[in-house]
Amino acid sequence: MLTKTLVNVHGDREMNYVKPSVPKGTRDFLPEQMYRRQFVLDIIKSKLETYGYEPLETPSIEKLEVLSGKYGEEGEHLLFKILKRGSSIEKVGSELKEYTVHRIDELVDLGLRYDLTVPLSRVVAMYQNEITLPFKRYQIQPVWRGDRPQKGRYREFFQCDADTVGSSSMIADAENICLIHDILSELGFDKFKIRINNRKILLGIVEYSDVDSEKGVDICVAIDKLDKIGIDGVRKELLNRNISEAATRKILPILEINGTNEKILADISYILASSAVGTQGIEEISEILSYMDDFGIDKQKLTIDLYLARGLSYYTGPIYESVVEEPRIGSLTGGGRYDELIGLFLGQSIPATGTTLGIERIIDVMTELDMIPEIKTRTTVLVTIFDENTKSLSLRIARDLRRAGINTEVSLNISQLKKQFIYANKKQIPFVVVIGPEELEQGAVTLKDMISGDQERISQDNLIHRFISLPK
């Protein structure tokens, strides 16, 4: 019936109804999707708290002066900006004729949160007296980016960041890696690898290759593609980027280093022996690996990838990402140490290391792979209403169930019992209680298990005990 009306609405332009939709790249989460998301997020939150991370939330809107200049030219372009309100916009509005293109920024004063790192660095600067360092915080909130939406990429999406602010200790980096290991395992991923490298090793490679340090970025970008384009591809890429033959000849053998993590570290130590920064990077990685032993992490899951660069230029030390290998679904988390960013608003360095979990991707992938138990409803019982005479008793039974903490619906539309059963079935409510004239007289209820189809008559007093003894 509803659908029919919608068709009418479409057919009749004069009715002036808006056909409702959500903005491109945004989603509604109906109860079933909410339960799916909660299943994943509850596991993640619980692991985060086990590791001593504590929750933080920041406003969805930030002053443009806080956001601007932080995300590069591309990011600037993707920011959602908010029109000034009230008198400020009226004032600007009346002068609008004089405005030229670039003055459009005068119309806006706020932006939607673009990531969780800039808000964290703002918070660290604003609450120096309230926050004790090291500050281990997690934040799970939406961010907005005006990207072109495509499968798995949204304009409003949740990020989950865990960061440790105010410690230079490699234990903090090791904890982040263990955290990721534990979360992925608990979510049910089995065949995954955590790839580790260190920006300092990359700097060491640049030093060793004797090219201009300006060329360092080109080298990192080129070798980061090894996975995709192979060693010959990297050779071409390096030459295309005007890296000399001589330098390329020094770099390529590094990419062919393989074997156990220990062997890789030994080989690269030998090559970078004369680079102080490279050596420091190697020591940091060794230290992290030793903590992995203490934390009991399966070494098979850790690989040192000397060519891993990760895009964000703000990393300064260890970098890491996790990759699910079977099925091949790519990277689910990424992070690293970024000692120069958090002090942004303070004008000083504060060491920090952290990881982002791609939770939208994790939820999408787990849904596709059927890794999330299907929960259609959290309601356990529907108490039906047989007729006006039994209604009062039905409501009393519902009251008792609710008081015992059992999620209970009451049939709101008194109708044939059959229709009420159809409703329970559609909503996949697992139990239905019937109180008809017979039950009323006997002080009993009929309890139907909608999954097995079993049905029994039990006393009203025993009903609640039946549910409390059920496994959750």
Next chain:
Amino acid sequence: MLTKTLVNVHGDREMNYVKPSVPKGTRDFLPEQMYRRQFVLDIIKSKLETYGYEPLETPSIEKLEVLSGKYGEEGEHLLFKILKRGSSIEKVGSELKEYTVHRIDELVDLGLRYDLTVPLSRVVAMYQNEITLPFKRYQIQPVWRGDRPQKGRYREFFQCDADTVGSSSMIADAENICLIHDILSELGFDKFKIRINNRKILLGIVEYSDVDSEKGVDICVAIDKLDKIGIDGVRKELLNRNISEAATRKILPILEINGTNEKILADISYILASSAVGTQGIEEISEILSYMDDFGIDKQKLTIDLYLARGLSYYTGPIYESVVEEPRIGSLTGGGRYDELIGLFLGQSIPATGTTLGIERIIDVMTELDMIPEIKTRTTVLVTIFDENTKSLSLRIARDLRRAGINTEVSLNISQLKKQFIYANKKQIPFVVVIGPEELEQGAVTLKDMISGDQERISQDNLIHRFISLPK
């Protein structure tokens, strides 16, 4: 040290650091505030689910065409509007010289969520095949309003709505009222009242007073002020609003009706006997009251207030609000039946009834009244690191605690033990584990209870059992 640097930053304009702040009327929630909010929200969510309400979330951004025309002129003014992005804005931008004041709306295409009701009605229209009616949903998400911020009023604040869509049954209204009763009780409020009235009774009063039905709003506005301005005030207000002496003489005695709910209903029934709509309103209230008996709600907490009007013009039936009387903190929740609004996007009526919980106000009030247990951290243990020799064992102990689900921090900055204790104390972490050379040798740990000051040496094996046997 941090503070000193901030001072430097301020003193030196050339350094070009932005002094960070949040937009007017928005707030950061540090862990301690998060725990306070979670305490309140967890109780509310759990009660909502007990009543069979299910979670829904919608995007923070909505198309302006969905939002506009829904909130009246004032609301329109308070909407946060978002600048178009990318090519659309560049296109508009290049034509900007020609724009006049009112064309400013051409620059924006999206708005921030203003309430949770319009998104619900959009959802009901968009997912007719997915949603089974009656649909009982709750939604706890932020909304944005460019109001003048003041104590307790924010520009970004959470709303919590519970609505039942698709049922005309008064059981649905009764459930909302019981839900509010249960939530307020569970949160620890004792002396509160739930005020009930029915828009149909107000319509009946208008009919009975023989004034033009256009004047109905004036009458409602005037009598709604009874609490604040008294009966003489209402008399003046009515006359000021050009309600005739004769009508005023009919209306005022109605406001003096008092006594038990039953007596009030009997008196008003007699007066409105000739008004069909008024009589229907009275019958609805009586029906709700009878369900209150079944649901076991303390009748002392329910009062029929014939002058309660509630502002929102979209209510069509029962209306209700809760008021805490001791201490006098006013209204915490409000709601009612609104059968014409939810079908907005469908062009048809869909019955609906719901309630809003003023959760920001509830949290603020409970904080002021010290009704929320202070939780400074959820971390249970700090495992200290004595020196390089014991570090590995400390990490292993932390691993074991975490694996047992005990929230554990490890000291990240190896320093004097004393400093590590100061850190635990500052963060109010209740237990500290020490593993020094002696403990290392004995296979033991020293466990210090930071609250009692007690300290004991126990075997490493027994440590976890100590925590598991602790009351949560």
